[in-house]
């Protein structure tokens with residue numbers, strides 16, 4: 001079976017590439033690795049490709065890229081996908097440092113890219129803004145979150161970390177509580193993407209920077225229940241919901257099956273479970289009205 005090890009980068013099309021670029025440089029703190037014809041590649045201070053912006057008519061998430069277990073060649077990945085009845089295509093040089101990758105569509109029509117070998121890419125312009133640590137997770141809507149979760153589990157090796165009633169499934173591919181989550185919705189559009197911050201002082205800096213740039217904080221700061229990450233949410237210029245977070249639960253040993261104990265856990269040990277009822281957050285400010293419009297599922301998620 002394919003074992004995804006890490007979320008690597010996300011690709012968005014945008015009708016206003018200038019506004020998106022300015023936001024991801026000056027607020028999120030990614031640096032330009034390369035600029036092509038209507039395509040800009042951005043990376044972190046650690047020289048990891050993180051975000052691809054492509055000029056397009058609609059502003060939407062188009063592709064998610066993952067690193068798989070080392071040594072897995074695209075032809076082997078293709079064979080594994082074929083055993084699930086999934087057609088895929090091997091491509092060369094989709095981005096700097098990625099010589100070969102495998103592309104296919106998931107059950108909800110998202111383009112997925114897999115590769116086992118990648119190279120660090122240094123930004124050619126100075127990093128400004130928050131200089132986030134990494135792209136931490138992608139949350140997608142799904143008409144059937146359990147079906148999507150089963151696909152990511154069976155085909156890509158993700159494990160369920162938590163559920164919120166029938167509405168949300170959190171999945172991990174490494175020690176962190178979630179790299180993907182699936183929220184009940186009418187279609188497969190993006191729910192939110194999340195960038196990791198270093199610590200509480202970095203979060204403080206983030207809130208100050210958002211405030212100085214008159215970007216409204218829509219939810220938080222809050223310590224969530226599922227994952228126990230401390231988070232704030234806001235919109236990027238294309239009105240994609242962006243989460244900034246730190247201090248997420250980690251499962252250091254899959255065999256032990258519980259998350260590393262923390263003082264704020266109510267369950268001892270904290271194992272994967274289905275969260276029911278409110279409040280789910282440990283502390284913090286609930287979502288603003290402006291944040292609930294993008295998703296009926298959000299209104300029930302605390």
Ligand SMILES: [Fe+2]
Nearest residue numbers: 137139194243
């Ligand atoms: Fe999140």
